[in-house]
Amino acid sequence: MPADISAPAAKERTPTVIRVLVLATFVVILNETIMINAIPRLMEDLKVTEVAAQWVSTAFMLTMAAIIPTTGWFLQRVTTRTAYATAMATFMAGTVLSAVAPTFAVLLIGRIIQAGGTAVMMPLLMTTLMTVVAEKDRGRVMGNVTLAISVAPAMGPVVSGLVLQISVPQIDSWRLLFVLMLPITGIVTWLGLRQLENVGEPEAGAIDLLSVALAALGFGGLVYGLSKFHGDDYTTAIVIVAVGLAMIGAFALRQIRLQRTGTPLLDLRVLLAGTYTKALVLMSVAFLAMMGSMILLPLYLQNLRHLSPLETGLLVMPGGLAMGLLGPTVGKLFDKFGGRVLVIPGSIGITVSLAGFTQISTDMPYWQLLGLHILMMVSLAATFTPVFTLGLGALPMNLYSHGSSMLGTLQQVAAAFGTALVVTVMSARSTSLIDAGTDPATAGLDGMRLAFGVSAVLALIVIAMAVLLPARAAADPHAAPAVQDAEEETPELVKN
DSSP states (O other): OOSSOOOOOOOSSOOHHHHHHHHHHHHHHHHHHTTGGGHHHHHHHHTOOHHHHTHHHHHHHHHHHHHHHHHHHHHHHSOHHHHHHHHHHHHHHHHHHHHHOSSHHHHHHHHHHHHHHHHHHHHHHHHHHHHHSOGGGHHHHHHHHHIIIIIHHHHHHHHHHHHTTOOBTTBOHHHHHHHTHHHHHHHHHHHHHHHOOOOSOOOOOOOOHHHHHHHHHHHHHHHHHHHGGGSSOHHHHHHHHHHHHHHHHHHHHHHHHHHHHSOOSSOGGGGGOHHHHHHHHHHHHHHHHHHHHHHHHHHIIIIISOOOHHHHHHHHHHHHHHHHHTHHHHHHHHHHHOSHHHHHHHHHHHHHHHHHHTTOOTTOOHHHHHHHHHHHHHHHHHHHHHHHHHHHHTSOGGGHHHHHHHHHHHHHHHHHHHHHHHHHHHHHHHHHHHHTTOOHHHHHHHHHHHHHHHHHHHHHHHHHHHHHSOSSGGGOTTSHHHHHHHHHTOTTSOOO
16 A cells, blocks of 8 residues: 555546445455354354353454454555455355364354454554545545445344344355355455456565554453453453553553554554544543444343244344444534534434443333434444544554554554443342342343443543544645654654
8 A cells, every 4th residue: 555645636526446446345354253153053063152152253353352452553554456366265165164064163264364354454444545536525435434444244133133034944044144145245345356456566574473462362361351351350450461561561551662663563653633533532442432332232121021043133233224324424524614513413323222221121122222222323433524524634644554553553452441331230130139139130221221331431531532523634734744843853764
């Protein structure tokens, strides 16, 4: 990917390269949540425990967290077509292996390979968009990207719920999730290689293997440690998280040194852009809240309201669809009015919806649940598109890939932290009430209410960051110029 290509003149149509990448990203991100409803089938067919079966999702998230920090370097060293072909070929290889997996261990390896391909696609899409789309059209085009990053995760449980109802002789139902994905992936890959054009020329630069190891151990360890909070061994979880944070600290120090003497794997100068940093915090907390609700709502609907996985998926699907379908409209509004008029109401809506979920009960009308979920998804739509555009737009072009990589990395950490937080709060509260003599159903409900309450309090940070964001990235005098000044102070730096 280039560091010095100029964005072309604005066009009314979304560039073909972006359309292709959005389609491919939708396919690979859909796969991230498609196994959620298949856990019971895996336990039965492959004779594994629930804890082991959960690793098909945990391993995927771990791999994403470990690989995404390296994508900033990777995308600047290869052409657009090479990055796309590598990502999709890796994803397809993992899908094939998962479909034919004779044992759970082989399935796990397949999921890890899938995640390797998925980790490249989102930064590739965001970096290419920021490079080829004129600034005045970025909101509109970024709105289309919302279709991939929001609708796909919401559709995953619904698609898996439908597929798991299909009975095919000689094929386990969970294998169909991968079998049906293969032709779709093949067609998308073929279309991409047929229509995709390279954006600029790659740049030479050696990779720092120590940075790769520190990033993998640090971010992977942090996500794994957070996932361990789901159990009862909090001591082990805390130790793993502490080690992960120490590794991340060492990784950061290594990158600062490389910014003066070599080529950093992840250029931390992106954090010198005030607008980008505020957008990063806002996005992380908002994503944390979204992932927390994605965990709590299915637990509530299935365990306390006794809905099937398919019914649960259908209930939350309208919110996901509303979020994605509003993306283009939000993008156009951003181009016309700027970010504040969208992000501030959106952040308030997120907080209000989470506060509303603290009132859940065993007989709360489904239309109220649906309304609260749609409010949260619509509010997230009004927030994500402007935040992505403002944040990356505050960076100089040579740091787009590193900014995208940082965003993707923190999304994975926020997802893991959000999941760990709500599950830990819910479990601690429920256990305390059960020990005090409360019946398990009531205790579980109260634990969920408290978890939603904690998420609502954290969402206040989203409102604070929204108020601090400018209407447009160009309005922030301390954004890109600050980064450029830092570059001038390190003249021997190998520019990325």
